[in-house]
Amino acid sequence: MKIIQNGSAGTLESSDILIQVNPNKSKGINIHIDSVVKKQFGDEIRQLIIKTLQTLEVDCCEVSVIDKGALDFAIVSRLQSALFKGAGVDMNICWEEL
Amino acid sequence: MAFEVKDISYNIENEIESVTSLLEKHNLKLDSFVEKTIGVYEQDLLIATGSIAGNTLRSICIDEEYRGTSVINTLVSHLLNLLYDLSCTHFFIYTGVDAYRSFIKLGFHLVIKLESGIVLMENKANGIQDYLKEIKNITSNRETCEKPIIGSIVINGNPFTNGHRHLIDLAKEHCDLIYIFVVWEENSVFPNEVRYRLIEEGISDLNGIVLCKGENYIISSATFPTYFLKDVSESVQQHAILDLTIFRDIIAPYLGITKRFIGEERLCETTNIYNQTMIKLMEGSPITVTEIKRKESDNEIISASHVRRYIKENKWSEIKKVVPKTTYDFLNSKGAEPIIAKISNSSSRH
Numbered sequence: 001m002k003i004i005q006n007g008s009a010g011t012l013e014s015s016d017i018l019i020q021v022n023p024n025k026s027k028g029i030n031i032h033i034d035s036v037v038k039k040q041f042g043d044e045i046r047q048l049i050i051k052t053l054q055t056l057e058v059d060c061c062e063v064s065v066i067d068k069g070a071l072d073f074a075i076v077s078r079l080q081s082a083l084f085k086g087a088g089v090d091m092n093i094c095w096e097e098l
Numbered sequence: 099m100a101f102e103v104k105d106i107s108y109n110i111e112n113e114i115e116s117v118t119s120l121l122e123k124h125n126l127k128l129d130s131f132v133e134k135t136i137g138v139y140e141q142d143l144l145i146a147t148g149s150i151a152g153n154t155l156r157s158i159c160i161d162e163e164y165r166g167t168s169v170i171n172t173l174v175s176h177l178l179n180l181l182y183d184l185s186c187t188h189f190f191i192y193t194g195v196d197a198y199r200s201f202i203k204l205g206f207h208l209v210i211k212l213e214s215g216i217v218l219m220e221n222k223a224n225g226i227q228d229y230l231k232e233i234k235n236i237t238s239n240r241e242t243c244e245k246p247i248i249g250s251i252v253i254n255g256n257p258f259t260n261g262h263r264h265l266i267d268l269a270k271e272h273c274d275l276i277y278i279f280v281v282w283e284e285n286s287v288f289p290n291e292v293r294y295r296l297i298e299e300g301i302s303d304l305n306g307i308v309l310c311k312g313e314n315y316i317i318s319s320a321t322f323p324t325y326f327l328k329d330v331s332e333s334v335q336q337h338a339i340l341d342l343t344i345f346r347d348i349i350a351p352y353l354g355i356t357k358r359f360i361g362e363e364r365l366c367e368t369t370n371i372y373n374q375t376m377i378k379l380m381e382g383s384p385i386t387v388t389e390i391k392r393k394e395s396d397n398e399i400i401s402a403s404h405v406r407r408y409i410k411e412n413k414w415s416e417i418k419k420v421v422p423k424t425t426y427d428f429l430n431s432k433g434a435e436p437i438i439a440k441i442s443n444s445s446s447r448h
Binding site: 005020036068 | 171
């Protein structure tokens with residue numbers, strides 16, 4: 001999937017995560033994480049983001065997250081939403097298969 | 099707690115009134131230049147408000163009774179989504195020191211904290227440091243003497259005139275290296291890229307100059323929004339202090355700048371307040387401010403605003419006397435046509 005525009009999803013509410021996805025001017029993936037549990041789970045959050053990007057075949061983008069203690073499934077669904085918005089896809093997403 | 103977020107309409111008197119009275123209750127005000135304002139309500143009672151001006155969040159206030167609750171998360175989430183919708187990915191918050199810790203938890207990072215308690219924050223960690231690092235990288239390729247005297251000039255250049263060139267020539271006599279920061283906001287009739295290029299062409303015969311973009315950190319929507327307004331308000335000095343403190347305490351030390359050059363300002367009150375604030379703020383710091391007399395042509399000081407007036411009045415022979423050939427050629431080129439049309443039809447100061 002190619003990220004062609006800015007996409008964002010989520011909120012700053014407790015237990016949620018606000019994710020912003022932008023096209024990357026240079027190649028590759030750039031991830032910036034701001035989290036209330038960065039020291040304990042920063043690495044895990046990063047791995048989860050990378051895995052989700054791989055599953056959706058996104059190899060070039062900038063991801064910026066402000067995490068307020070979201071659980072894995074919340075991180076993944078917010079990221080998927082932001083990525084689809086960034087790719088300009090809004091129809092016929094088969095959510096169950098993701 | 100169920101909160102409702104609504105866009106405030108500037109045309110509906112009681113909506114604006116509830117916003118301004120909430121702000122006044124906490125000794126804040128609604129900046130006149132904000133573009134969007136939202137309100138957070140609990141059952142029709144306004145309990146929080148925040149606004150956007152350019153890429154900066156301002157006039158933010160949460161009623162005391164609701165501090166420490168999720169109201170701030172709701173308010174800021176909504177404001178950030180508005181910014182994202184405008185494709186704004188690098189943004190700032192102008193707020194008071196009381197709110198500083200709350201915004202740290204929302205992913206903001208400090209740019210600067212003023213003695214007055216005003217705080218500017220941005221959503222990028224090391225935003226200003228990265229900006230300065232990039233400028234220093236350009237400079238490291240330049241050959242200079244061992245301990246160069248480094249000066250600076252901030253230019254809008256709307257358009258670049260012989261007056262600007264005069265200031266640069268004078269600065270060169272006192273410095274080994276000069277940073278010229280180009281004001282980078284799309285609020286002037288000559289677009290950013292054009293102003294940059296005209297300056298670049300106008301100084302192409304000189305060396306020892308590093309031309310860079312002021313971007314978000316010098317005379318920008320974040321640091322000095324009132325610079326671009328027609329009416330001079332009390333905010334001008336407040337914003338000037340913010341802009342100049344960032345220059346004095348962060349930009350100048352990082353780049354080794356010890357001199358700043360400005361032209362005497364007799365026409366524009368905003369710029370004059372800025373210049374006088376600069377002279378005062380730099381006292382006692384390693385930075386000397388040199389205010390030079392403006393270059394004159396036919397006994398009139400050269401100024402970009404005069405050039406814009408001549409353009410409006412079609413006085414091309416006057417224009418030729420006060421701008422370098424590079425600017426004059428551009429003004430006569432096809433590329434300048436939309437700009438000239440805009441000037442001819444406008445009544446704005448910029």
